[in-house]
Structure formats: structure tokens, C-alpha cells
Amino acid sequence: xxxxxKPLVKLTDIASDLPVLIEIAKAEYKYQTELxxxxxxxxxxxxxTNLLEIILWKxxxxxxxxxxxxxxxxxxxxxxxTERAKGVxxxxxxxxxxxxxxxxxxxxxxxxxxxxxxxxxxFRLIYEEAELKIPFSIQKKVDLYFDYLxxxxxxxxxxxxxxxxxxxxxxxxxxxxxxxxxxxx
Numbered sequence: 008x009x010x011x012x013k014p015l016v017k018l019t020d021i022a023s024d025l026p027v028l029i030e031i032a033k034a035e036y037k038y039q040t041e042l043x044x045x046x047x048x049x050x051x052x053x054x055x056t057n058l059l060e061i062i063l064w065k066x067x068x069x070x071x072x073x074x075x076x077x078x079x080x081x082x083x084x085x086x087x088x089t090e091r092a093k094g095v096x097x098x099x100x101x102x103x104x105x106x107x108x109x110x111x112x113x114x115x116x117x118x119x120x121x122x123x124x125x126x127x128x129x130f131r132l133i134y135e136e137a138e139l140k141i142p143f144s145i146q147k148k149v150d151l152y153f154d155y156l157x158x159x160x161x162x163x164x165x166x167x168x169x170x171x172x173x174x175x176x177x178x179x180x181x182x183x184x185x186x187x188x189x190x191x192x
Contacts, residue, residue: 042069070104084117092121093149100145107141107148115174123174125155127190128181133162138191 021028042064049057063069076098083095092114099110107125114122123129130139142148163170168177 039064039067039069041071068104070102070109072099072102072105076102080113080117087118087121089153093153096149096152097145100148107152111152119171121156123156123159123170125152126174126178128185129159129174129177130155131185132177132181133158137188 018025042060046057046061046064053061060069076095079091079095079098083091096107096110096114099105099113100107105113111122111125115124125139127139131137142151159173160170162168162177163173
């Protein structure tokens with residue numbers, strides 16, 4: 008029969024197969040394996056960091072950042088160059104769970120005088136286009152972000168806005184003035 012859905016299988020329907028199914032399920036369970044093991048191995052009291060890890064595990068947004076990428080970020084703080092910044096941005100976007108919006112947020116908290124969060128609300132205030140469309144290509148993402156920063160600097164200079172807090176101020180202005188226009192996530 009076309010269009011007929013199979014009925015929902017209940018545990019009581021498969022009780023006789025349950026021992027085998029349990030073993031298969033244990034072998035096939037691969038959800039965030041490293042973080043799952045880390046969380047399973049926590050002994051004693053949970054820390055605030057553990058709580059955040061648990062929440063990120065549940066929402067499946069736990070990034071995987073290697074030590075080399077973290078070192079590049081810290082080197083950028085000490086010795087800025089545009090090329091180094093682009094390299095750090097690429098390194099973060101190559102990490103599992105991190106794309107341009109999150110990478111820009113990391114950079115912003117690293118050095119707010121040079122970086123700001125790429126945000127849909129801010130974007131639509133300063134660009135002609137009403138919607139931020141993030142490209143697939145990492146190089147095009149890098150180009151988009153550095154164009155955004157340049158445009159944001161120009162906007163801040165033109166309207167006497169402090170660049171260091173521009174992402175927050177312009178985000179809030181958009182919420183106040185454009186609350187009737189929804190954001191597409």
C-alpha cells in the first residue's frame with residue numbers, strides 16, 4: 008500500500024528480541040563519543056564547566072578544537088596580522104561544530120578592538136541586502152567576514168559608534184527598530 012506508514016514499534020512488541028537489540032544498540036551508539044566518555048568518567052562533584060559540557064552534549068553543539076588551533080588563537084592575541092587572523096578563522100571553521108558565526112564570536116572575545124560578531128541583525132542594518140547569506144566555501148566565508156569588518160569599521164566611523172561594542176549596540180538597535188521583521192535562522 009502506497010503512503011501507508013508502518014506502525015510505531017513499542018518495547019512490548021519486541022520484548023523477545025530485546026537482549027540482542029540491546030547489544031546491537033550498545034555497539035552502534037556513536038553520539039559524540041569523546042565527550043560522552045569524558046562525561047561518563049566524571050567522578051565527584053560536577054563543576055560549572057561540566058554543566059556546560061552536559062548542556063552542549065545534549066544540544067549537540069560541542070565543538071572539537073585541537074591544541075594547535077587554540078595556540079594559534081593565543082598567538083593572534085599577542086601578535087596580530089590580518090593574514091594570521093584569516094588563518095585562525097580558517098582553523099576554527101575546520102573544527103567540528105564551529106562555523107563562521109561561532110568563529111567570529113571567538114575572535115570577538117579574543118580582541119574586540121579588531122573583531123566583532125557576524126550577526127544577521129547587524130548585517131541587515133549596514134548592508135543593502137536584508138538577509139545574511141553565509142557561503143559554503145571557507146575562503147568565501149573568510150572574505151565575507153573581513154568585508155563585514157571593513158564595512159562595520161566604516162559604519163562606526165561614519166556614525167561615531169565605538170567599534171569595540173558595535174555588535175551589541177547595533178544588534179539592539181535592530182531589535183528595537185526592526186522587531187516587526189523576523190530573522191531567519
